[in-house]
Amino acid sequence: MSQRVAFIGVGNMGAGMAANQVKAGRAVTAFDLSSAALDKAVAAGCKPAGSVAEAVADAEVVITMLPAGKHVRQVYEHDILPNAPKGALLIDCSTIDVDSARAVGEMATGFRFGDAPVSGGIMAADAGTLAFMVGCDEADYPAFEAALTPMARVVFHAGALGSGQAAKICNNMLLGVSMLGVCESLALAEKLGLDPTRFFDIASKSSGQCWSLTSYCPWPGPVEAAPSNRGYNGGFLTALMLKDLKLAQEAAAKAGAATPMGAQAEALYQLFDGLGYGQKDFSAMLQLMRGKLDELA
Amino acid sequence: MSQRVAFIGVGNMGAGMAANQVKAGRAVTAFDLSSAALDKAVAAGCKPAGSVAEAVADAEVVITMLPAGKHVRQVYEHDILPNAPKGALLIDCSTIDVDSARAVGEMATGFRFGDAPVSGGIMAADAGTLAFMVGCDEADYPAFEAALTPMARVVFHAGALGSGQAAKICNNMLLGVSMLGVCESLALAEKLGLDPTRFFDIASKSSGQCWSLTSYCPWPGPVEAAPSNRGYNGGFLTALMLKDLKLAQEAAAKAGAATPMGAQAEALYQLFDGLGYGQKDFSAMLQLMRGKLDELA
Amino acid sequence: MSQRVAFIGVGNMGAGMAANQVKAGRAVTAFDLSSAALDKAVAAGCKPAGSVAEAVADAEVVITMLPAGKHVRQVYEHDILPNAPKGALLIDCSTIDVDSARAVGEMATGFRFGDAPVSGGIMAADAGTLAFMVGCDEADYPAFEAALTPMARVVFHAGALGSGQAAKICNNMLLGVSMLGVCESLALAEKLGLDPTRFFDIASKSSGQCWSLTSYCPWPGPVEAAPSNRGYNGGFLTALMLKDLKLAQEAAAKAGAATPMGAQAEALYQLFDGLGYGQKDFSAMLQLMRGKLDELA
């Protein structure tokens, strides 16, 4: 008999993730506050539920994909923990603050809870090629990995409760910093009369190499799949990068960590978002550095 | 008959480079203001010269490896250009400002001049595994490549005159920025209770991947060859990274390029250098971010 | 008959504040979790209470001076609001996040609540020369002003609920930024061979003039009362400036405000705090900029 999965939150990301659980042969019951989202999940083979309580009532695995820490805290406290069967595997795939992840995990006595934020956007959610960073007890990790596999390109065990969120924000802070470094060096190359695509070739094989450059080049041309080749549309939105940078700064402030470059990255993405470019891919920052915002029209 | 090479400046870096020219069967005449440096070059098979003029008198290739733009300008204006045979291949391997490279190239009428700064430290100079970024006329590039090959792991043609220096500082600015991003994310991971080596494993395969992390990890352990495993000694000194970041900022200021992260990187490395850590590898910045300067004693 | 004041939190700051209420002829009932603190308040003429509930039971004015938003939320929700007489004037003088101030104010139906954080340290608290920035209804402001006057050099009405905290963190963010600007310009002057005290004289009368320079000069000498003249001890501690900068960054992140210099100031003070200088006056940052941490031993 197939494993019973409750999926709470089947929006942009959750839709594809739930569909991949269905494709893996699992019996998925879905819930979303938006009936349009829920209808889409039903079309993908999920069974609809009228409430979170109903969705989780006999679930073996509960997966949540929600916007922010407060939603996760609330739905766990009021809906999931009182209604899910004890012993169920509870997986929060939302990207939220470390404190909320830990607070929910501590509330979840009698359950196996893990924080498992994802890396990768809507296309990866649809394709089942997300990366998961899981914070959970060592002993429970194989169960989390098995539950996540249908949605994943790779699953990492980051460590104990909260470590999934920590890994996500540390990685994305580094990503934000290196993307800005890439944008600035490309803009500087151009101003110095050095062909940016030639610089791409050189830096890709030198000590400046980084994923932001070699897999996601903000200069149109060198990396065909990069959003820079389609008007900086789609991809990883500035608004989402900003959200992650804020989570990183919030965590750093609470933990007493000094992150001058991370702080600067947050400020620059906030500036860019404030200028109205939140819905552009985060590599569009190149055009701010070049003083060419008109190319983002 | 073997090619005649004049090598001006056989200090820390130049010594190994000249020796590799000798090993490649070239007739190398060396000059250095330091007689100790010159003696070492002679021991490696170079013929000593009493002056730059004497060294370049019948050279087919002249290679310079000097500390800063003013030295390069001076030695070319007063010693090399008046004395080297017309048509000789003149290669400046120093890391200097773009303007000086261009000024020297423009003075060098009747010669083939190229700026060809290197990436890689003393060990790479000795081993003949440097990376060269060459700025020169397209037509002359094959000659430059052939001349540099005995000292190189790889030779890039960056573009026209000055492009070699431009490529070097753009790459190293990106390197400085990403290294700081790596240091901050490792320090944040630690404060959040996420094992930094686990973070290394995850980020190395995620969007945070960069050379600073995967080939030069500032956290001791994951990358065996990294300076972090030998007390941050050797490697790429903070003082040299700072020099390159200053060249990048100087070039950006002249060109009117906005480089907020590059500027911040320069300021942080200046702070670190000011605290007395200029002779530590540039990845030692991790310990400033961790508030653990005592680990650098 | 004298006005009845309940004072909750009579620690470093609260002690002097409560004493000044006593001196103004008010009947002050004090409470603190620390019996040592409470004893000190009693010595200054306060009547001790065994609990917050007891302290506020018949108060006309309740003043709270607590460490952080969570303490304020908790003590208001559980102790003050259920026990204070309806209509009482509730004044929170703690420096906390804007959201908590607003949340408490919204809970306080049937009361007149205001957020009234202070500017000035322990000495000003003792001397009754604090500055208060009050967020409250326009109509209630005269009552707040009258209640605060015995502790104040000046009382400002910043605007509606939450505006007191907003004014405090905006002011202190500006203070943190300008202090860093002052430290950097003094350190640069020194390196350029310009006597810092001469620079003080000039900038004090020029467009660089700011309170951080002219009233609090971090270079020993020009401003006699400044902490720089007594080893950077006392004054406004780095740890407290850091707390305020974090509140500012938290508020900016929530509000979507771009504050690149404020973010940088927070990062630099975090770095300084992480190096162990949290208990030094915030002008001690000069010594980090000069690379002279040994002068803070």
Added chain:
Amino acid sequence: MSQRVAFIGVGNMGAGMAANQVKAGRAVTAFDLSSAALDKAVAAGCKPAGSVAEAVADAEVVITMLPAGKHVRQVYEHDILPNAPKGALLIDCSTIDVDSARAVGEMATGFRFGDAPVSGGIMAADAGTLAFMVGCDEADYPAFEAALTPMARVVFHAGALGSGQAAKICNNMLLGVSMLGVCESLALAEKLGLDPTRFFDIASKSSGQCWSLTSYCPWPGPVEAAPSNRGYNGGFLTALMLKDLKLAQEAAAKAGAATPMGAQAEALYQLFDGLGYGQKDFSAMLQLMRGKLDELA
């Protein structure tokens, strides 16, 4: 008989300055590469010269007001020093790099040379209310002061040769940093629902007080004379603030001074200039922070 003054460079700033020398009864001979500028100086009572050599031939005082260090070096080396009478008082009022000022001073053997950059714009130049910061020998200072007085609101002796330029860039770096702090705090106040003019009132009397706020408020309203009240036109142009911040960064790089906030200010003003706002007053940065560039149309 009146004192003979040669004035080299009578453009935007120099025109008014030369006119004030005439008004003080001095015999002014002017030179400028632009004949239109020279005509204007003649209209103000100057005698025209056909060359620098002619202008300085019998001068007692030579005043230069030129765009950059290279112009100053050149005109002193080739035109002034060979032609001016020995013992003449040579005053360079240009804002240039410290090194150039010192280099020219060292060349000027047999003369009394001082660097005396100004603070204040075209209106102050016309009105004779500039501030001068003079770097010169102590013994010569009274002569410099007397020569500058007709053009000045105040004259400061900053110290030995080069100190005038050092004082200017240190002051203006501090100004740039504090202006950004003011812009950010006003933008944050607005987002937090705190009336920016109320914030102005409070901060002006608190520790956030600075000239950028109280004498030059970037928020329209509180300071009537500020450029914010006339569309950010006139005033101290972003392009000129950027020039000074670059001079400060260049000097800091050479001197090995860490100026993280100064570096950030330079980067932000470069970004703003790159977006096309170089000809707006430097307080217009407020609108970038607010994400309201359309208000600068």
